Amino acid sequence: MNSITLMIMKPCSRIMFAAAPFPKSPNFPSNLCVSRLKTYKFYGTCSPRFSGVKAVFNESRKEYSGGKRIAAWGQSRIFSPPTTHRPPYYVVATLASDIRNFSTSIETRVNDKNFERIYVHGGDLNVKPVVVEKIDLDENIVKNEEEGKKGIEFEEIGNCELKNEGLNGEIESVEVIGREESEVEKEAWRLLRNAVVSYCGSPVGTVAANDPNDKMPLNYDQVFIRDFIPSAFAFLLKGEGEIVRNFLLHTLQLQSWEKTVDCYSPGQGLMPASFKVRTVALDDNKFEEVLDPDFGESAIGRVAPVDSGLWWIILLRAYGKLTGDYTLQERVDVQTGIKLILNLCLSDGFDMFPSLLVTDGSCMIDRRMGIHGHPLEIQSLFYSSLRCAREMLTPEEGSKNLVRAVNNRLSALSFHIREYYWVDLKKINEIYRYKTEEYSTEATNKFNIYPEQIPDWLMHWIPEEGGYMIGNLQPAHMDFRFFTLGNLWSIVSSLGTPKQNEAILNMIEAKWDDLIGQMPLKICYPALKKEEWRIITGSDPKNTPWSYHNGGSWPTLLWQFTLACMKMGRQDLAKKAIDLAEKRLSADHWPEYYDTKNGKFIGKQARLYQTWSIAGFLTSKMLLEKPELASVLYWEEDYDLLENCICALSSSTRKKCSRMLAKSQILV
Ligand code: GLC
Secondary structure (H helix, E strand, O other), rough: OEEEEEEEOOOOOEEEOOEEEEEEEOOOOOOOOOOOOOOOOOOOOOOOOOOOOOOOOOOOOOOOOOOOOOOOOEEEEOOOOOOOOOOOOEEEEEEEEOOOOOHHEEEOOOOHHHHHHHHHHOOOOOOOOOOOOOOHHHHHHHHHHHHOOOOOEEEEEEHHHHHOOOOOOOOOOOOOOOOOOOOHHOOOOOOOOHHHEEOEEEEEEEEEEEOOOOOOOOOOOOEEEEHHHHHHHHHHHHHHHHHHHHHHHHHHHOOEEEEEEEOOOOOOOOOOOEEEEEEEEEOOOOOOEEEEOOOOOOOOOHOOHHHHHHHHHHHHHHHHHHOOHHHHHHHHHHHHHHHHHHHHHOOOOOOOOOOEEEEOOOOOOOOOOOOOOHHHHHHHHHHHHHHHHHHHHOHHHHHHHHHHHHHHHHHHHHHHHHOOOOEHHHHHHHOOOOOOOOOOOOOOOOOOOOHHHHHHHHHHOOOOOOOEEEEEOOOOHHEEEEEEEEHHHHHHHHHOOOHHHHHHHHHHOOOHHHOOOOOOOOEEOOOHHHHHHHHHOOOOOOOOOEEEOOOOOOOHHHHHHHHHHHHEEEHHHHHHHHHHHHHHOOOOOOOOOOOOOOEEEEEOOOOOOOOHHHHHHHHHHHHOHHHHHHHHOOOOHHHHHHHHHHHHHHHHHHHOOHHHHHHHHHOO
């Protein structure tokens, strides 16, 4: 296969092709920033700057004259609408070659029959199958690819400024915080800004940890997708959109970049776990910068970063909401990025459930912790990202089927999680009395859970008030551990019913000492001990009981807790937790995590100056102070989705579908 290098320069007066993956041509300007485009021996160099949009709150309205749109698919993922203060940069290029290799890779694998399967095979519902049309996404992609074969398109992007037009009319202006920042906040901002990584002179992300005394940073000197999310929110809430825009565009460039793990390439649409800016020597003592992504092929344990793409979609929506710059999500290359992620997530497999099937360690807990299968964290991020994507997909013929698939999956997923993941005192008592070995579609105990599986700790621990979503569900297996991120994000995204969401916070309040203790918040509860620890973690010395992922306390979870509390009108709880964190974080040098049952000690191997601990704290403070901004970051119940669900549920009894019915049956 030929290697082609497309070089895009700034200012974009020339386009060059070379025959090597790295540009070594003497004609190549030494100060040029380079990033690899993607896939199949095709590397691109980049126009280095995305001079994004800075949200200027409280300013008089400015017109956003975003860049002209590029019509064809297959274009490079380089786009840089400049602000008025900078010389214009440029966008290249629609390439005849298969930059994104659409025709073969984005085959329609969207399985919108999962919903049907669940209800038909699920047992207690003798319903007519939901009729769903076959999804044929390829059509559109192939068509667009054809268009893309016209050759290189080259377009200059006009100037842009932010039109603070009120985020869909939701926010007209945003008050800059009136009060003086505390010393801790000032320090946090300084540290956060020090953690910023630049690529070709523009900010593109933040390193995971920035401890000057750390001689062995491993990969903590990289920009992790998931770690950057609280940093992004901190910047967005502060009115600084540029770094977030750059991050979104650069990570998009890295999506599905050719990487292999022992001769096997991960699926198209995968977003990397992290990336690093590397300096590569050119001839004549000159250097250039390249972005080097890690899709898990270097990661400890070779874990798959399933959550990266989900977070990317969530952040993309938030960027639009908080800056008012919706042109980013409307761009063709960005739309393609969303579709690639969706296709990867919605593709058919052997699975029986609407939840996403993943390997162990595919999310924040990125080591073996017995969370393979259908872990809650992935399900709630999946649900959120589907809701975000549905909002952002531009309405066009080609995305109609995808949107339908997304809707079906959302309905099925919320029904599945609400029904089967939820536990409270009453439900545990039901499980305690379950009959087993029920062979029929009518089974009550569908997953054949043996009551003996209910752990002893849970029988004592479950409070009268409240409940939570369990960590995982598989045939004959319920993982009863409480996983904080999944539960918080179920609240934020309305994956849970309003009552369940309220009950989760009630439970956290009732179990404050266990889940918040001296430092918010426990990543999961309780810890795996003894034989369980040996078998499930593989005797992992980093994940000993009440340490790290195995029941450690992670300050970064504070911002998600704050958001969940704000949605449910429980600012009091958030405030209490933030106050606790504020007392210690700075004094302890912003650790990554804390150890022991109540989070008393700085984690055994915790990094210091961990960026998402810093950013999580700042984001929490700002969310509390800007409830009008927080409110665009969470979702209320979607009754249309429920209607879907109820239609399937009620067709056996020929009940009419209605919102009322939806409310009465699902909002238990
Ligand atoms: C640890 C965490 C992971 C995080 C990474 C970088 O591996 O488990 O969630 O992204 O550190 O901070």
